[in-house]
Amino acid sequence: MKVKILWLVGLLVVLVVVVGCGNSDSGDGDSEAREGDSSGEVNQTPTSEPSLTPPGTDTAVAGDGAPTASVSAAVTSDVPLVPTATLPYDPWRYAGDWGLNLRFEITGGGPFGEVDTWVYSGQATIRVTEDGNATGSGRIYTSPLDERCLVETFDSEGYGFTVTGSLAYDGERLWLEIELVPDDYFVIENYVVTCPDYTEARQISENYLWPMLGQIEKLEYRFWMDDSQHEIEFNEDLTARTNRVFRGAINGHLLLTR
Numbered sequence: 001m002k003v004k005i006l007w008l009v010g011l012l013v014v015l016v017v018v019v020g021c022g023n024s025d026s027g028d029g030d031s032e033a034r035e036g037d038s039s040g041e042v043n044q045t046p047t048s049e050p051s052l053t054p055p056g057t058d059t060a061v062a063g064d065g066a067p068t069a070s071v072s073a074a075v076t077s078d079v080p081l082v083p084t085a086t087l088p089y090d091p092w093r094y095a096g097d098w099g100l101n102l103r104f105e106i107t108g109g110g111p112f113g114e115v116d117t118w119v120y121s122g123q124a125t126i127r128v129t130e131d132g133n134a135t136g137s138g139r140i141y142t143s144p145l146d147e148r149c150l151v152e153t154f155d156s157e158g159y160g161f162t163v164t165g166s167l168a169y170d171g172e173r174l175w176l177e178i179e180l181v182p183d184d185y186f187v188i189e190n191y192v193v194t195c196p197d198y199t200e201a202r203q204i205s206e207n208y209l210w211p212m213l214g215q216i217e218k219l220e221y222r223f224w225m226d227d228s229q230h231e232i233e234f235n236e237d238l239t240a241r242t243n244r245v246f247r248g249a250i251n252g253h254l255l256l257t258r
Contacts, residue, residue: 109248230256
C-alpha cells in the first residue's frame with residue numbers, strides 16, 4: 001500500500017516538472033520575440049507624398065532643398081487693336097484761329113434798283129481744331145453807294161451768321177470747306193432813300209442778302225489751304241442765274257487770313 005502511494009506521488013512530481021518546463025520555454029520565446037522587435041530594424045519602402053506642383057510647371061530648388069513653384073506673369077501688349085489713322089497732312093499746321101473777310105458788291109439791282117451799288121462787307125473768326133473741325137461766327141454790314149441819292153440804313157448792328165465746316169483732303173489737295181449759316185435767313189433790311197427828283201423820301205424794306213446768296217449757291221465755299229493767299233473771287237449775272245428773281249450782277253471776294 002505504501003508502495004502505491006509513493007508511486008503516485010512520484011508520478012505527480014514528474015508531471016509538475018514537465019508542465020513547468022513547457023511554460024518556461026514558451027515565456028523565453030515571447031521574450032526573445034519582444035527583444036527582436038525592440039532591437040531589430042525593419043526595412044520598409046517609404047510612401048511618396050503627392051506633388052503640389054501642377055503638371056508642366058518648372059520648379060526651382062531653394063537653399064533648404066524644398067521645391068518652389070515658378071509663377072509666370074501675364075504680359076499685356078501696349079499695341080492698340082486698331083492702328084491710329086495717319087493724316088496726309090500736319091493737323092497742327094492748320095489748327096488755330098483764322099479770320100475771314102467778305103465783300104459782296106451788287107450793281108444794277110439790289111434791294112432797290114435805283115441805287116447804283118449795294119455793298120455788303122463783314123468779318124468772321126473761324127477756329128480750326130487739331131482734328132480738322134471748323135466753327136466760327138461773324139457779322140456782315142451793308143453800305144449802299146449812289147452818286148445822286150442819299151441812302152440811309154437802319155440796320156447798323158449788321159446781320160449775324162455762324163460758320164461750320166472742316167478740313168477735307170481729296171487725295172491731292174487739302175481744302176477748308178465752310179458754310180455760312182445766317183442767324184435769320186428771312187431778316188428784313190430797312191433803308192430810307194432820298195433822291196433829288198423825289199418829292200419825299202422812300203422807305204425800303206426787303207429780305208434780300210441771304211436769299212440772294214442762297215439762290216446762286218454762294219453760302220458754301222472751299223479754300224485751297226496750300227494756296228498762300230487763301231482767296232476766292234467770283235462774278236455772277238444775277239438776272240440770268242436766278243431767272244430774274246434777282247436783278248443785276250454780283251462781284252464777290254472772300255479772303256481767309258491768319
